[in-house]
Amino acid sequence: MTQVVIEAVEVDQQAQQLLVACALPIDDLQDPANRLRLFGYRHDGHLFGLVGLEMHGRDVLLRSLAVADAARDRGLGAMLVAHAEQYAAAQGAQTLYLLTTTAEAFFSQRGYCLAERTTAPREIAATRQFAGLCPAAAAFMCKRLLR
Numbered sequence: 212m213t214q215v216v217i218e219a220v221e222v223d224q225q226a227q228q229l230l231v232a233c234a235l236p237i238d239d240l241q242d243p244a245n246r247l248r249l250f251g252y253r254h255d256g257h258l259f260g261l262v263g264l265e266m267h268g269r270d271v272l273l274r275s276l277a278v279a280d281a282a283r284d285r286g287l288g289a290m291l292v293a294h295a296e297q298y299a300a301a302q303g304a305q306t307l308y309l310l311t312t313t314a315e316a317f318f319s320q321r322g323y324c325l326a327e328r329t330t331a332p333r334e335i336a337a338t339r340q341f342a343g344l345c346p347a348a349a350a351f352m353c354k355r356l357l358r
């Protein structure tokens with residue numbers, strides 16, 4: 212992979228197609244209430260990776276982590292998570308939360324711990340990802356950011 216520059220991206224057709232290809236929800240992407248920031252890696256006009264953050268003050272929901280099949284297992288997913296964590300920390304976030312049905316081991320390797328859904332802060336529990344779009348069986352995980 213050439214040098215990877217991760218940039219802010221819009222909710223465009225490529226972003227939605229990548230999320231759909233990775234079986235991740237898109238229904239709430241345009242909802243202003245979720246205060247979504249998206250970051251991605253593009254090369255030659257193609258979007259290969261994406262990660263999203265729903266910014267709720269000190270608590271942030273990491274979502275929409277997706278790497279195209281053709282770009283997997285080369286460290287892009289890890290770079291996207293690291294970028295998201297740095298951005299969140301710079302904005303004053305203290306804790307990142309996420310829901311996943313497919314990548315619990317991936318996030319465990321990156322310092323995320325399983326948590327009970329009942330411990331979710333109110334604004335995280337109110338997100339559409341948490342309240343409905345992700346199955347109840349999804350693992351709920353969190354990571355405290357270093358400051």
Ligand SMILES: CC(C)(COP(=O)(O)OP(=O)(O)OC[C@H]1O[C@@H](n2cnc3c(N)ncnc32)[C@H](O)[C@@H]1OP(=O)(O)O)[C@@H](O)C(=O)NCCC(=O)NCCS
Pocket residue numbers: 233235273274275276277278279282283284285286287288289290310311312313314315316317320
């Ligand atoms: C999860 C995902 C983002 C990983 O992207 P990636 O670019 O292949 O990941 P990386 O190359 O950075 O992988 C880093 C490490 O995690 C491992 N890994 C990758 N995907 C994994 C998964 N689903 N479960 C467990 N480990 C995983 C890799 O083997 C690699 O291990 P290593 O460092 O020991 O070699 C990608 O598989 C994906 O888009 N999956 C579908 C969508 C999804 O599940 N998103 C997460 C829910 S929000």
